[in-house]
Amino acid sequence: MTSVSNVDAETGRISGLSGRVTTVLGAQWGDEGKGKLVDILAEQYDVVARFNGGANAGHTLVVDGKKFAFHLLPCGMLYPNSLNVIGNGVVMHVPTLLEELKSLDEANINYTGRLKISNRAHLLFDFHKCIDGAQESQRGKNKIGTTKRGIGPCYSSKMTRNGVRVGTLTNFALFKEKYNVLLESLKSMYPETLREYDGEEELKRYEGYQQILLPMIEDTIFEVNKRISDGKRVIAEGANAALLDIDFGTYPAVTSSTTTAGGISTGLGVAAGKIECVIGVVKAYTTRVGRGPFPTELPEGDKWGDLMCSVGHEYGTTTGRRRRCGWLDIPLLQFSSLVNNYTSINITKLDILNGFDEIKIGVAYHVSGERLPPGMMPSTLEDLQQVEVEYETVGGWQEDISKCSSWDQLPEAARAYVRRIEELVGVPVSWIGVGPNRSQMFLRTPENNMKM
Secondary structure: OOOOOOEOOOOOEEOOOOOOEEEEEEOOOOOOOHHHHHHHHHOOOOEEEEOOEOOOOOEEEEEOOEEEEEOOOOHHHHOOOOEEEEOOOEEEOHHHHHHHHHHHHHOOOOOOOOEEEEOOOEEOOHHHHHHHHHHHHHOHHHOOOOOOOOHHHHHHHHHOOOOOEHHHHHOHHHHHHHHHHHHHHHHHHOHHHHOOOOHHHHHHHHHHHHHHHHHHEEOHHHHHHHHHHOOOOEEEEOOOOHHHOOOOOOOOOOOOOOOOOHHHHHHHOOOHHHOOEEEEEEEOOEEEOOOOOOOOEEOOOOHHHHHHHHHOOOEOOOOOOEOEEEOEEHHHHHHHHHHHOOOEEEEEOHHHHOOOOEEEEEEEEEEOOEEOOOOOOOOOHHHHHOOEEEEEEEEOOOOOOOOOOOHHHOOHHHHHHHHHHHHHHOOOEEEEEOOOOHHHEEEOOOOOOOEO
16 A cells, blocks of 8 residues: 655645645536635735636535535635735636625625736626537537536637737727627627627626726736736636546536636646645545536435535535536546646545445546556547446444644544555545534644644
8 A cells, every 4th residue: 555644844834835836726526615615714915806707606614603515716715814816727706796896895805905806807798608508408408517607608709819908908999999809709600699699788887897896906927927926826726526537537527717727827827836735625525516427426316426415515616506416536537636636635524424334445447358557538528438447345424524724633444445545546635524514524643743
């Protein structure tokens, strides 16, 4: 068995907590609970940044009993000393952003000067959402499972080079011109969908938005890198997850942005060499929403899969959809780790497995009778659909672990499950979540004296 250390031998620090630039990424198909760890760590960082996606992702944070549902805002908005950045890789729907800012206003949270939006980020308009819904309907039985938030069509506008960037709002005449060119182009492509679309009404709204947004528009690439050079710490929070990456995910059942570590360089303008810590967030079992192959899935009606769904409240923050549930998929995590080079892992929702008589772990994929080597992932949906999963079974635990606040308090069976994940993935587990509250996440520390 491979021995996986939780400690950096050179620095003596717990893996995943050192370094000036850190990122927290989803390691599976999303919904791993990334927001909680980012929320916990954000207080230690000077800059909290979003680098990909749009309002198709979300997490809920609770502060002093009040809930905040963020889909675009970085969670550092809740901390008075942090600068928050929406990077150039994000596609931004302004009405959604303003609704989230309104929730801060209502809670008397002052964010003046603390939110900066990249002048290179692209604007997502309501017509993008209309097109998204129409495209999904046209796919019939081949639906991707999009959130219909307009993400794909907005990235399409970006890639066809007629999208509208946030920075254009500094010159409203130019903004209006580019908006009309984009809308007319899309009307020619989607005449039925956009026949009655009122572009003038939307332009009037953006004329009002302009004055609100102007103080927030910034060359964030320069500003973030300047802060890194000045010794400040940056944490980048990922949206979606590795297996939803446009290149590395289960294409075409993926999102439209780069969700892996490489997206930080392209979506925030931070060179790869500056990213020192990459924390992968791993749910203690596997879930996904929408269509697409799911090798370790337990179909609806399966006792253990239904328990994962009901006890784990597996319904989407953004969509409300029931998530598909299944056993932990190690080949998926090995591939995810290969692509992202995780420094450490945060295991979440370990408590959902309370009371399971035994727990299965998908440890390998077999294709046409051959066992795939660790880190190799079939590239097509058709090939992934055909894999046979090799399982091993470990003992469950009957205790309620939701009140555990340290590694030593976990039952041995739970510790053995975590250790087995470390051995199979080859990455140490530093954080363990045993419940929905912020206080139910603890740092796993070794017995010897260590620095943090």
